Amino acid sequence: MIIRPVRAGEEAAWLEMRVRLWPDSTREQLAREQSDLLAGAATNAVLVAVDEAGRLAGLAEVSLREWAEGCESHPVGYLEGWWVEADQRRKGLGARLVRAAEDWARSQGCTEMASDAALGNSVSHAAHAALGYAEVGRAVLFRRDLEG
Numbered sequence: 001m002i003i004r005p006v007r008a009g010e011e012a013a014w015l016e017m018r019v020r021l022w023p024d025s026t027r028e029q030l031a032r033e034q035s036d037l038l039a040g041a042a043t044n045a046v047l048v049a050v051d052e053a054g055r056l057a058g059l060a061e062v063s064l065r066e067w068a069e070g071c072e073s074h075p076v077g078y079l080e081g082w083w084v085e086a087d088q089r090r091k092g093l094g095a096r097l098v099r100a101a102e103d104w105a106r107s108q109g110c111t112e113m114a115s116d117a118a119l120g121n122s123v124s125h126a127a128h129a130a131l132g133y134a135e136v137g138r139a140v141l142f143r144r145d146l147e148g
C-alpha cells in the first residue's frame with residue numbers, strides 16, 4: 001500500500017470514499033467540491049492510500065486555514081477529511097495518511113496542524129489522540145437561511 005497524491009482518473013473512486021465519509025452531503029455537492037479541490041492545489045492536497053492493484057483504500061484531505069482553534073501560528077495545516085475503508089482499518093493506514101498530510105503542511109511552511117471530529121465520533125477521537133492530537137475544544141455548529 002502506498003500513500004500519494006490523488007491522480008487524474010481516480011475521481012470516481014475518490015468520490016465513493018467521500019460519499020461514505022460524508023453521508024449527509026449529496027453526491028453532486030461532493031463531486032463539485034472535488035473540482036474545487038483540484039483547482040485549488042496551492043491551498044490543499046488530497047492524499048490517497050493505493051493498494052497493489054491500484055484500488056483506493058483511504059484518503060486524507062488537507063488544507064491551509066488562516067486560523068484554527070487552539071493554534072498560535074498561521075496558516076495552519078487542517079485535516080479536512082480522513083477516511084480508511086472499513087476492511088483496511090487498524091493497520092496503520094490512517095496514521096500514514098495523516099503523516100503524509102502533515103508532511104504536505106510542513107512543506108507549505110506550517111508549524112501546526114489542526115483537525116476536528118463530530119462529538120460522537122469516539123473512534124476518530126481515539127485515533128487523533130493516538131497520533132498526538134490534543135483536544136482543544138468542543139463545539140455545536142449552527143446555520144440559518146438568510147433568504148426570505
Ligand SMILES: CC(C)(COP(=O)(O)OP(=O)(O)OC[C@H]1O[C@@H](n2cnc3c(N)ncnc32)[C@H](O)[C@@H]1OP(=O)(O)O)[C@@H](O)C(=O)NCCC(=O)NCCS
Nearest residue numbers: 082083084089090091092093094095117123124126127130
Ligand atoms: C479514523 C480512521 C481514518 C482511522 O483509520 P485507521 O487506518 O484505522 O487508523 P490506524 O490503523 O492508523 O490507527 C491509528 C491508531 O488510532 C487508534 N484507533 C484507530 N481506530 C480505533 C478504534 N476503532 N478504537 C480505538 N482506537 C482506535 C489506535 O490507537 C490506533 O493505533 P493501534 O491500531 O496501533 O492501536 C478510520 O477509523 C475511519 O475511516 N473511520 C471512519 C471515518 C472517520 O471517522 N474519519 C474521521 C473523521 S474526523
